[in-house]
Amino acid sequence: xxxxxxxxxxxxxxxxxxxxxxxxxxxxxxxxxxxxxxxxxxxxxxxxxxxxxxxxxxxxxxxxxxxxxxxxxxxxxxxxxxxxxxxxxxxxxxxxxxxxxxxxxxxxxxxxxxxxxxxxxxxxxxxxxxxxxxxxxxxxxxxxxxxxxxxxxxxxxxxxxxxxxxxxxxxxxxxxxxxxxxxxxxxxxxxxxxxxx
Numbered sequence: 001x002x003x004x005x006x007x008x009x010x011x012x013x014x015x016x017x018x019x020x021x022x023x024x025x026x027x028x029x030x031x032x033x034x035x036x037x038x039x040x041x042x043x044x045x046x047x048x049x050x051x052x053x054x055x056x057x058x059x060x061x062x063x064x065x066x067x068x069x070x071x072x073x074x075x076x077x078x079x080x081x082x083x084x085x086x087x088x089x090x091x092x093x094x095x096x097x098x099x100x101x102x103x104x105x106x107x108x109x110x111x112x113x114x115x116x117x118x119x120x121x122x123x124x125x126x127x128x129x130x131x132x133x134x135x136x137x138x139x140x141x142x143x144x145x146x147x148x149x150x151x152x153x154x155x156x157x158x159x160x161x162x163x164x165x166x167x168x169x170x171x172x173x174x175x176x177x178x179x180x181x182x183x184x185x186x187x188x189x190x191x192x193x194x195x196x197x
Contacts (some may be wrong), residue, residue: 007044013032016047016051017055019047020042020045020052020056021047021066023042023045024065025104027040028102028107029101033063033103033107033110035191036063036107038052038053038056038125041062058115060112060116060117060118061117062114063104063121064117064118064121067104067105068124068125069077070104071124071125076132077089077133077136077140078090082140083136083140083145083187084145084183084187084188085188086136086140087136087164087184088104088180090133090136090156090170091159091163091179091182092180093162093165094164095167098168099167104169117145128154130153130156133156134153136152137152137190140187144192146189146190146192147190150190155187158169158186159183159186162179163179166178
């Protein structure tokens with residue numbers, strides 16, 4: 001990952017980084033990922049193209065830093081009081097991210113196949129999100145909504161993977177109601193069966 005993605009520099013360096021990241025998002029939103037170029041980002045940000053090349057190398061580096069920046073937030077997973085409700089809210093957020101404009105998530109996913117920096121940023125982003133979301137399943141186990149020993153990663157992947165499959169791999173529309181159905185299925189799969197009375 002680029003130096004820009006590893007640290008939060010101050011002063012002029014921070015202003016340049018912010019301008020470049022904002023320009024990347026603006027270009028992505030207006031022209032899409034296929035038309036995103038270093039030259040266009042540099043021109044919109046008002047910096048020399050050599051600066052962008054030196055710090056971010058290429059479009060993959062720009063997208064990687066955009067994703068890294070997005071991951072440095074205070075986001076926490078929902079707490080609706082039930083596993084099914086929490087997974088439904090997570091799927092609602094995943095769906096929103098995948099169909100959002102500018103298409104940051106899908107652009108980084110596409111760039112990951114061509115850019116080691118984008119691939120590394122994507123892995124780090126999802127590892128962070130899965131780690132933050134583990135509490136959803138841990139709370140469910142404590143409440144008795146999920147069986148003891150339930151693996152958080154398995155449940156989270158089972159709930160969200162169909163949304164990624166439909167939107168990213170198949171490239172087709174997925175109604176939010178279907179995304180919520182997938183969350184409900186994942187929740188039911190780990191709900192303990194009450195012993196007979």
